[in-house]
Amino acid sequence: MRIERVTLRHIQMPLRHPFRTSFGEERTKEAIIVAVQSAGLTGYGETPVSAAPLYSYETVGTAWHVQRDFLIPRLLGQEIEHPRQVAGLLAPVRGHPMARMGLEAAIWDLLAKAEGCSLSQMLGGTRTSIPCGVSIGIQPSLPALLERIGSFLAQGYRRIKLKIEPGWELAVVKAVRGEFGDIALMLDANAAFTLDDTPLFQALDAYGLMMVEQPLGHDDLYEHSLLQRQIATPICLDESIRHAGDARAAIEWGSCRVINIKAARMGGLLEAKRVHDLCQERGLPVWCGGLLETGIGRAHNVALASLPNFCLPGDISASDRYFVEDIVQPPFVLNPDGTMDVPCGPGIGVEVKADVLQQFTISQMVFQAD
Ligand code: NPG
Numbered sequence: 001m002r003i004e005r006v007t008l009r010h011i012q013m014p015l016r017h018p019f020r021t022s023f024g025e026e027r028t029k030e031a032i033i034v035a036v037q038s039a040g041l042t043g044y045g046e047t048p049v050s051a052a053p054l055y056s057y058e059t060v061g062t063a064w065h066v067q068r069d070f071l072i073p074r075l076l077g078q079e080i081e082h083p084r085q086v087a088g089l090l091a092p093v094r095g096h097p098m099a100r101m102g103l104e105a106a107i108w109d110l111l112a113k114a115e116g117c118s119l120s121q122m123l124g125g126t127r128t129s130i131p132c133g134v135s136i137g138i139q140p141s142l143p144a145l146l147e148r149i150g151s152f153l154a155q156g157y158r159r160i161k162l163k164i165e166p167g168w169e170l171a172v173v174k175a176v177r178g179e180f181g182d183i184a185l186m187l188d189a190n191a192a193f194t195l196d197d198t199p200l201f202q203a204l205d206a207y208g209l210m211m212v213e214q215p216l217g218h219d220d221l222y223e224h225s226l227l228q229r230q231i232a233t234p235i236c237l238d239e240s241i242r243h244a245g246d247a248r249a250a251i252e253w254g255s256c257r258v259i260n261i262k263a264a265r266m267g268g269l270l271e272a273k274r275v276h277d278l279c280q281e282r283g284l285p286v287w288c289g290g291l292l293e294t295g296i297g298r299a300h301n302v303a304l305a306s307l308p309n310f311c312l313p314g315d316i317s318a319s320d321r322y323f324v325e326d327i328v329q330p331p332f333v334l335n336p337d338g339t340m341d342v343p344c345g346p347g348i349g350v351e352v353k354a355d356v357l358q359q360f361t362i363s364q365m366v367f368q369a370d
Helices: 060-075 084-090 097-115 119-123 142-155 170-180 195-207 222-230 244-253 269-282 295-304 354-360
Strands: 005-021 024-038 041-047 129-131 133-136 159-163 185-188 235-237 258-261 286-288 339-341 361-368
Touching: 005 060, 005 354, 024 060, 024 097, 041 097, 041 295, 060 084, 060 097, 060 361, 084 097, 084 269, 097 119, 097 269, 097 295, 119 295, 133 142, 142 159, 142 170, 159 170, 170 185, 170 195, 195 222, 222 235, 222 244, 244 269, 258 269, 269 286, 269 295, 354 361
Parallel strands: 133 159, 159 185, 235 258, 258 286
Antiparallel strands: 005 024, 005 361, 024 041, 129 339
16 A cells, blocks of 8 residues: 555643653543554554653653654655554654654554455454453542542452552562552553662562562663562563564563563564564563553554453553543443453554544644655
């Protein structure tokens, strides 16, 4: 298919609840929504960047610049039959995985729609529904946290992930175990600790956590391998795993026992699938992370999480956990058993609501092939 036209939209959507992590607070969901058109079809993708370089070095500003000036000119007018060609065309540009993801994901959607198959099928997905977890930001107080956990458990979410930071860890876990007993519970530190905190992680071993995510440096593999040897709780890596090469090194060195796969962190669905396949071969379970995506990015995540080795509940929650109104129809809903259905219509399998998308768009740019 010839890439005829690409549209970038910078959107801002209010979040229903502020989301606080060890690196900052998000009140508004920012993203770049990418639309790629060919032969009367439109494929959608999402670049789930934030306004500030806190989780990742990428921001709305850097992603827009890299897409506009370097990535889109390499794709416009090209004939693309399989998404793997995208990585080849974009290979001269280094880094900027989230900027790539929006474009690559839109082309997966476009090609799946052209073939009349679902994105899940095209990726090799085997699940028709996926188990869902929920990630809960740092709360103003313990009672507020306990109330929030109770309400998510009542909705059916199958595992609870708590964001932690120095001072909001051991006592919190103790209180949560005291109130809710043996629920599936994990922690995410977003790189807020150092090896000096090893005794804290050893103390956490007593609480039967599923895993602790990214306790140490955001780009570290070595120190995580030292920590993993000294604690029983499995370490899950997120920020440190940028591609299959990192995953291979982390597995060889014993830096983690679980990997959080985010296609946006890895530059696209193809690299995410490579990491999935490697972990499957090596016997490591994976789960699908989230970056507070709109229904468009969520649809890509759900399709990815339908691959067989996504055996743990991911950070894929229902649309209403984030937004009053999502930009897709139907919105993503949680089944009473804590699963979410994988859409089976062509491509991402959900319709983009043009009016709602327009309402949240604050700037837009169109690129046309000659
Ligand atoms: O999408 O449900 C979700 C949120 C999952 O905790 C989550 N994301 O560090 O993984 C993370 C965190 C995050 C959120 C990172 C927003 C960056 C921005």
